[in-house]
Amino acid sequence: MDTKLKNYIVKENGDIILNMGPQHPSTHGVLRLEVVLKGETVKQVVPHIGYIHRGIEKMCEYDTYKQIIHLTDRMDYLSAHMNNEAVCLLVENALGIEVPERVKYIRVVLDELTRIASHQLWWSAYGMDLGALTAFFYGMRDRERILDIFEESFGSRLLHSFNTPGGLMHDVHPNFQKHTMEFVKYFRKKLPEYHQLLTDNVIFRNRTQGIGVMSKETAIAYGVTGPSGRGSGYSCDVRKIAPYGVYDQLEFEEIIYDEGDSFARYMVRMKEIEQSLNIIEQAVDKITDGPYTAKVKPIIKLPEGEYYQRVETARGELGVYVVSDGKKFPYRMHFRSPNFNNLFVLNTIAKGHLIADLVAISGSLDLVIPDIDR
Amino acid sequence: MSGVIKYFADILHGIKTLWGGMRITGKYFLSPKEIVTQQYPEIRHKQKIVYDRFKGEVIMPHDENNQHNCTGCGVCEMYCPNGSIEIITKKIPGENGKMIKVIDKHIYHLSMCTFCGLCIKVCPTQALAWGQNFEHAVYDRSKLTKVLNKPGSSYKGLNKKKEAKS
């Protein structure tokens, strides 16, 4: 190996370099971690990314604002709806479009359903990372119910490009409210099983408690947001600190744990599922009749200037930064993706742990690689 | 002494939590009714497996006279973010000898489609719709390029125009 290319690695005699990924069961996608090991102890983690870089930011410069929506789906595919909403909110705020009340509540319900689905998938995958393979199937089984609700209303299960600047692409299915409430009822029954199977398990606790401790200062310095940040005792829920949509009219708690270890990050997500169920219960009743979209011109042109919109996805704060030159295409579009920042804290918090802990830590950060690569 | 008690308490607590997890898996082991697997190729014949709004592919509905709603205006082509729609128009002689522009081929590249639904939403004459077919596997990539208007079909509005005029 060319030593010049590798000067970022600090290697002593007797250390081994282990490449985890890009095809590795626990990196959840095409992330490659170059790990320097002393025995089984991790000395340094160097993430290598870019295996699925698609140049979404460049593509956005050649797409109209309505066309951009479907690209944002493909960044963090597990919080596709929140990504859509970020762009839509940005355009709506820039143009001063007043979105109908019905749309706002539908969006909140969808946000929270997406969040639950994302956390369920994460729970499943985290169980699998730690070797509890059955957890994977239980999580997937319950997630299927949400995906069915999505499929019934929008026709697709994961990337439903359902938002459009000004409202929704089309109205939700008449059964949407009923099925959502059925799901909430069903899932409230199943959630205790999740805790019994994994949360309370002594092996699971030993594998996560005290592992990968991220102090509040580290979290802020590295820009870690979302459940991973809140597990470090630092309030960073955009829904609370810069409310968008109708989040300021709904009652929910921001879950904060002070421990900063993998278990705290785990618990934040599990408690967030409960909060999301509460939000859905409140919001579903408030979906009033009305139009599903505001009147928007067929070709959207943002006034010249810079815009920034923050939303809370399932993984943290997504920022959309748009520079408009008054044309129908954005001049520059940048996404501040939560996973990008969450990934690079890995080296700091995984140092000194065992290689099995590295899996537990990177799992607890809940990384989605397409969001990092964009 | 408290250390010894804690030592055994830890063991008992550990066994208790482990047994809690085993109860869950044991419960599901003994209740085969909870199985959620759908046996795919067989289930197709028994029940509908996708919802009505399922985005399988873009289709162009034709009525019994082999007529469709597409005017060939090209809005869908313009809106498509991936260039998966190509519209080829032709000119045919219409009423009083004037040439009218009509659709010749509405080419749809399924392989490039991201199912964003913009073409269907923006179509001024509702000529496009979602089809529920999802079994798109083919042996040759070129087969994924489809012509949506059937051969010999014509624009529905053309007759209406003629009727209105006459």
Added chain:
Amino acid sequence: MHDRIYDFSQLTHHIDQALRSVMSPTWTVITELVIIGLIFLGFYALLGLFLVYAERKVCALMQNRIGPNRVGKWGTLQTVADLIKLLTKELVYIKRSDKFLYNLAPFIVIVASFLAIAAVPFAKGLQAVDLDIGIFYIIAVTSLGVIGILLGGWASNSKYSLIGAMRSGAQVVSYELSVGLSLLSIVIFTGSTRLSTIIASQADGWWIFKGHIPAVIAFLIYLVAATAEINRGPFDLPEAESELTAGFHTEYSGIKFAMFFLAEYMNMFLVAAIATTLFLGGWMPFHIGHWDAFNRIMDYIPSIIWFFGKVFFIIYVIMWFKWTFPRLRIDQLLKLEWKYLLPLNLINTIIIAFIVMMGWYF
């Protein structure tokens, strides 16, 4: 007498007599060895296939799935199809690996598990060799398998394999102690290491019932330690899919991988068989005190069914462990052994010795 019906020693005796009448004693022994070897080979293959199928069905049911259901009725031939696939797969050779050891490793693993079957008493009179030191023979032979794992991991010239193999070494060396000690408790009870004697001593009650709580503790410890020793979840650290992709057999493919795979399941069977023999009365039927009618009904169930029933129950429990628990970390694994299992086991052994000395057991 109903005991006679299911006694295999008459059958084997007849075969022995027949062979002796046609050839010299030396040739008889050789022929018998060959016959037994062939029977065990067939048994080994069939049992491996069945266990793989059983594991897949058990885990599928626990996970709300159907499991294999395409090949044959209820997917029963699925494992046969898998076997054919594995047999026809290409054997990948790694550059700069130690060819000889790399090829040798799967055979060591499989031979170790194969050797141990010889001493397993399947039913009344159905035991290939009844050694005086039966238990220790089995313990010694099954732990040979780890040499194969170490060799395979080292010779593969892959870091994942190496880490997996080293973990396996540490794991087996530690858990061997607990396995040995918990088996020792039964040896103390019976005063013999001969498997047939141990079984005979359980005619009036299995050791798990006769031995009071210490025997139950020894049984539980044995179950945990044995699960760890055969590298099954939650102790599957040498393979640790999410960390080491596949651990020591990362670089093996085709039939060589199948050998590791088969050996794992055979080890599971062996462990269950030992537990059955020592704690659950081997092929002895279930008897309750003086309920003669009940005991008689139990006697009419053939001993081979008793044996396999108990074995499969223990195998099910081991599978249940695997499909419920998360994996331990290597330091926790060793901590569990040295901090919890071993001290408990030592205390337990002393208690048992005391019980035996005072004659407080049935």
Added chain:
Amino acid sequence: MKSNEELIKYFTELLPDAQIQEGKQFVEITVALDKWHETAKTLAQCDLKFDFLVNITAVDYLPKFMIVCHLTSTTTRDFIVLKTFIEDRDNPTIDSLYDIWPTAEFQEREIFDMFGIKFNNHPDLRRLFLEDDYGYPLRKDFKDEINMIELKN
């Protein structure tokens, strides 16, 4: 949380050299290139404590580059925008903010990858997504000869 007027007043006192105006949403502070690091440090240590670098990215305004930072304070929740311009197109360099906000390390690597802007004092300036000999794709004058995308109007 302060209103934009209050923030403008506050920053006019704090940063006399900077050019402060109200943008579409937030207060925007534009500083000269050589004051970049110094201003960032002042902001991180001022009373409002802008300790959280939300986002740092670049925009290619032909022929100059703009580096833009979105900063927020985790205590007061104020949100501001910090900007500077790089005139030198052939060899654009700027000070790294790595020592103030460690998260800048990787976001700056992304900027280096996409725009070719070099950061002084950066600990590990390598390409992040793309190969070493690839161009700088987010520059407006970038042309990919193989996969040509042309703007259709």
